[in-house]
Amino acid sequence: MVFINEDTGWGWPPYFKFNSADVTAEAQAFATDPGKPWVLVKYYGWRFTLFSMFPNVLDLKMINKDYTHIPVFNIVFFIVLITLILIARRKIKKFFTKRDGNKKKHE
Numbered sequence: 001m002v003f004i005n006e007d008t009g010w011g012w013p014p015y016f017k018f019n020s021a022d023v024t025a026e027a028q029a030f031a032t033d034p035g036k037p038w039v040l041v042k043y044y045g046w047r048f049t050l051f052s053m054f055p056n057v058l059d060l061k062m063i064n065k066d067y068t069h070i071p072v073f074n075i076v077f078f079i080v081l082i083t084l085i086l087i088a089r090r091k092i093k094k095f096f097t098k099r100d101g102n103k104k105k106h107e
Contacts, residue, residue, distance in 0.1 A: 001041075001055075003055050003057045006020055007019075030060065038065050039060050041059075043056060
């Protein structure tokens with residue numbers, strides 16, 4: 001997979017990444033290691049070939065070959081997001097149902 005490695009500084013998205021030189025040095029060290037270690041790449045973004053966009057690397061970490069990554073933050077984030085969307089949908093539906101009921105009473 002192809003990545004970019006650039007500082008986001010104070011811009012968007014607010015990752016406040018200022019260590020692209022350090023990440024580059026780590027990547028070069030892993031690439032030249034004779035043992036060819038397995039590396040977990042933490043990144044944000046997606047690859048869009050149409051816009052020549054690449055994910056930006058945040059961190060590199062050496063791992064064992066049999067390591068299985070479980071993205072706990074992503075799982076919790078999406079469960080909370082879906083729950084909030086369902087609650088909002090229910091409240092909006094309830095609001096409009098009440099409103100329609102009040103209109104019928106006044107007619």
